[in-house]
Structure formats: structure tokens, C-alpha cells
Amino acid sequence: MAVIKSIEELEKIRDQAKDLINLRKDNETKTRVVVGMGTCGIAAGARQAMLAILDEIKKRNLDNVIVTETGCIGLCKYEPLVDVIKPNQPKVTYVNVNDEKARQIVVKHIINNQVIDDWVIPNI
Amino acid sequence: MEIYRAHVLVCKGTGCTASGSENVMEAFQKEIEKRGLSKEVRVVQTGCLGLCELGPNVLIYPEGSYYCRVKAEDIPEIVEEHLVKGRIVERLLYKEHLTEERLRSLTDIDFYKKQKRIALRNCGLINPEVIEEYIANDGYKALAKVLTQMKPQEVIDEVKKSGLRGRGGGGFPTGNKWQFAANAKGDIKYVVCNADEGDPGAFMDRSVLEGDPHSVLEAMEIAGYAIGAQEGYIYVRAEYPIAVKRLEIAINQARERGLLGKNILGTGFNFDIFLRLGSGAFVCGEETALLASVEGRRGEPRPRPPFPANEGLWGKPTIINNVETYANIPPIILNGSDWFASIGTERSKGTKVFAVGGKINNTGLVEIPMGTTLREVIYEIGGGIPNGKKFKAVQTGGPSGGCIPASLLDMPIEYDTLVQAGSMMGSGGMIVMDEDNCMVDIAKFFLTFTQDESCGKCPPCRIGTKRMLEILERITNGEGKEGDIELLENLAKSIKASALCGLGQTAPNPVLSTIRYFRDEYEAHIKEKRCPAGACKALIHYEVMADKCRGCGLCVKVCPTGAISGERKQPHVIDQEKCIKCNSCFDRCPFGAIKKA
């Protein structure tokens, strides 16, 4: 471990280290992403979608997003399903999410606040 | 840095370690590896979460689900259900956690709701063995602030204005103590941390050291800067192996990172910290005895003055503060004295950590704002008295404190109110007693402890406490005499007035406070040879109530001395000659036919 030689270096380390504990704090104020992980969700590629979301969060250094999973919701043909719930906003559910769509959801919806209407679950 | 979607926090405090959290942590690591989740789910060890009795305790984020009594066998299920499918494993969830099918957040649980965590801010949140996790949660930021933006006197003024008082027992204003040491002449000065924690049942300081060792290191450095010291010593009891290990790791990491040693953060400030292991004698927690012990001499108190601030370690100006006192310092520096002074009451600022135990549902570690009432701690946070029993008293201040009766339950917890009530804040032990506790017996318990721990240097303490103990023994044996209560009171007065150190001066407190509030119990023992709580063995005997006994014979099976006899389906009888008052029959009888009288 390198010696921290100045206040600036300490602050830099603090910034990097924030990710270590961020997930344990203030989760009520963060955007929640919920990935459907029922049997058919996993078969349809829910894990890949989730890993893509995590990867994108990491690349873009987002500290206000949490990713969780949920079980079967009974809508097999739309799997993988991904919910995006921003604080104080209604839940938006995306269907048939693959790697590519997952990344765009992060950029467009989570970062830029634009719901991608085409992928939202149809009224059923 | 890797981003994980979930953190599994396994408590590795002393309580949970004892109930097997090591195995739980290993099992999590194995299972997560096996399921190929290592890149998504991180397993982290933390310090005490507070509810040690329910351990091993596990917290899973981001949901903040609190699982209790987790066993290694449960791990595959938790991983499969919670971490893969996102379904909470309800059967292991903390009981109050689930309302209307919805998970309450941790901070909404009754046990945590009324708490305010300042000294314990990092306990159960960070991994105490990773300095970066401490840094991430504003660690060493207060040190950076004082070194670059504050003069030493400004640091002392800030601590003074915060109103912080010592958490180790006496409640002396911390800022004033620092001022004395700063004013004292001399080039060499020392900063000492009292981590001896000798009160029976207390584990506040241990939890801070185990869960957040760096906060103590950082605070000692700030104190060193304020008074002009370059060396610090932590005196910690050897019976705290986990705390010692975490401190060693923390000190090494701080040294490697240049946060201890020479030219800290490039500011020219030098400071280093060393550990001293205590032998565990209670009197070594007294500050002058502790300093003697750090120097390698016999841990015996000496008269004050001179106070350590003027003549402390190796005769040099020294400040000595308690672990919890130090843990409050970095937040005071970061958030300001006004913030701290806004918490608590007029004369007691901030929070206090208590180890709550005895006859209470949620035993554990709690941190509450000063001014919280005893009732709130016992009933709202502590969940009340188990088995529908009646509350009788709460003991605070450990062997130096006293018992507070039900009539004072609405008293706010403050240094001064507790003293007025005949007890004291002490270091934070809180033992709850119900109707089955005999108050004379309780007084005897504490006095036995102090009598045992008296170092013997001065006669009032050595001989006086022994005399008092003899009288208590006589009373609980049914041999109490008219005038014994007055005799106890007189002895207590003279010991308090003439003992050399705090141990002797406060040793009579448990006796005095129980006489003050429960004189009738003393009188019942002395005059009627009766123990109203049914706790003093010499004063009770067991009888079968013939009208209730169904002659089932179960008591006969459990009696170790064969004292019970009777025909089947006929009322049984106890042979008083043979009965050794073990209470087994009383516990066993399904019809409540055995009475203690």
C-alpha cells in the first residue's frame, strides 16, 4: 500500500473507495433496477442483461443505482423483464431485454431520464 | 473498482464470532463462488450490529435484509432464494422485519428506530480490517481538516463547545481536560486511550474497537495535534483478542498509508500509536493505575492531584480518554460543535452507548441520544420484560452505580439525573431486573465484585467493603439483625469519604441505592426472615399445594435428591430435610402446584 502524501491524495482515495460501501448507504434515494430472475427469465438471458447493466453502471461510475432481482412474475413470453424505479416516479417495466437494450436503458432512462417507450411492456 | 450488486455483511463481532459467524462467512464465500456470483456479490465482515444474542447476524444490501441465527446449512438457501431469485428468506428474517408482506428497512425496526449512531456510526457498516472502507465513509477527513485548517487551540475550543463529556465513567468535560494538558509545560506529552472496560457485562468499547478501530486512532491523532503530543498508547484488555487483532491491523494499515508516523499527509505532523495489553484487573481502568500499568509498574491507583494532565505517563502531561469518548471526536470536528451540541440535553450532549442486558427481550448494544428516557430504552428499544414479568429496577453504572426503581422510569438519561437518582452514567452497562430479582442479593453481587477487585492499598476500601459484604451475607442468610441497615449506611458513608480511588469511593453505591428504594425488602429479610422475590435460598422453602397437585409424578423424576414422594394421582409431599432448593420441581410441575414460600 502506498503512502498517502497529501490531503489531495487522501481525497482521491476516498473518491475511489466510495464504491466499496456505497451499496450499504442511503438506498431509499437511489434508482432501483429490478431484473426478473425466474426460471424462464434466466433461460431467456436475464443474467446477461443484468451483467450488462452492472457493467454499464461501473463504466459510467454511477453511484445512485441499485440492481436487485425478483422471481417469476408470470409473463414468460416477455422475459427478460427489467423494472426501472426512480425515486418518486412510477415503475417502468421493459420487456425482452438483452445485453444491448440493457445498456441503452442505463444510458437513456437512468442517466438521461428518457423512457424508451418502444420497449416498455404493452398494455395487457 | 468492481461494482457489486449485492453485499453480504457478516457480523464478526465477539458475540457473533462466538455463535459461529466464521463458518457462516466461509459458507457464503464457497456458495457464491460455486454459483458463479463472485463478480456480482461481495461478502464483507463487519463489527457488532447490536443484537448479539440473535447471532450469527447477517445483513444483505441493497435490500438491508437482516437475517438472524444464520447457520452454515442455511447459506445455499439464502444464496439461491435471496441472491439469485430476489426472494427474501422469511424464516430467518428478524422477527419485526416483516409487516404486511413488506420488508421494513433496518432503520424502521423498533430496536433501531430510536437509536442515533454517532460513536457506532461505522459498526456493522464497514469492514474494520480494510482502511479504505473507513476512508470511504469520511475516515481521516477530520484529521486532514485539523492539520490543514485549524490551529491546536481551535480544535480544543471546538471540543469544548461541543459539550462532550467523558464516556468512561466520570463525565468530565473532554475539552477542559485537553486544555489542561495543552497548557501544561513540557516538550513531551502523551495521549492515552482507556480500553480496559472492566464492568461486568459491558462491551461498548469492545464493539467500537472491533467494528471501527480507525475512529479511535484518528481521534487520538487529533488529540495529539491539539495538545502537542507525538505518541499515543491504547491500553486494552488482553481478554479482548478480536479487538486487539483489529487494532493491530488498523495501526499497521495506518502506518503503511502514512496516516501514522512521520510527516502525516505531508503536513509535518508526527504521531504514532502503540498497544499495551492489560491484565484484566478492574482497578487498572482507574486512570492513575492504568498509567502505572502502561509504564510497566503494578497497576495501583495513586492520589490525585497531580492530575495526569500535568503529571501523567512517565511524569509527562497526558490526556487519558475512554474509547467511546474518542469515537465521538471525528464527527464533532467534521460536523461542528453546534451539530453535536444540538443532540441531547442542556448538560449532557450527544449520545451514549449502552450494553443492555438482564431481564429484557432485546439484549444488545444500543446508542441513544442523551435525554432518552429509561422507559424508551427498556420498552421501545429493548422490547420490554420477557415472560410477562413485572419490571422492578434497572442498574446503571456497573459496580459503581445504583438501581433505579420503576417510579423513575420516565427519567431522562443524563449524567446529572442519574447521579441525583443515586446511580451514575458509568461506562454504559444497563442491567434490567424483574420481580424475581432480590435487591439485597443484587447489592451483594456488585459488592462481591468490588470487594474482590479492591487492590488493597487503602484500609477503608479493603476492610470496609469486606465488613459491608459480611452484613449483606448475613441478611440474605436470614441472620440479619436489627440495626444492620443503619450499620451499612454508616460504613458506606465513611468508605465514600475516605477511600483513595474511585473504586472504593463508589463501591457502596449499589447498596445505598437499593436501601434507598427497596428498604422494605431489606426489612423483610431482617425482621420477617423472608425474601419477597423468592431468590435468597436460605429464606425460602418448597411446598406442594395439595389442592392443585394431580399426582402426575413429574416432579419426582426431576428432583435430584429424591425429596418428593407420593402415590400416583395423589397429592405429593416434599421432605424439607432432603430438599436442596434447586427449583427443578417448581419449573417442571405442569399444574403450578409447587410454591416457593
Ligand SMILES: Cc1cc2nc3c(=O)[nH]c(=O)nc-3n(C[C@H](O)[C@H](O)[C@H](O)COP(=O)(O)O)c2cc1C
Ligand atoms: C475502579 C475504576 C475503574 C475504571 N475503569 C474504567 C474503564 O474500564 N474504562 C474507562 O474508560 N474508564 C474507567 N475508569 C475511569 C477512568 O479513571 C477515567 O476517568 C477515564 O478513563 C477518563 O476518560 P473519559 O474522560 O473519556 O471518560 C475507571 C475508574 C475507576 C475508579
Ligand code: SF4
Ligand atoms: S479505594 Fe480500593 S481500589 Fe482504590 S486504591 Fe483504595 S484499596 Fe485500592
Ligand code: SF4
Ligand atoms: S409435578 Fe406437580 S402435579 Fe405432578 S406430582 Fe409433582 S406437584 Fe403434583
Ligand code: SF4
Ligand atoms: S427444589 Fe429441588 S431438591 Fe427440592 S424438592 Fe424440588 S426438585 Fe427436589
Ligand code: FES
Ligand atoms: S418463470 Fe418467467 S414468467 Fe414465470
Ligand code: FES
Ligand atoms: S457481535 Fe454480532 S451483533 Fe453483536
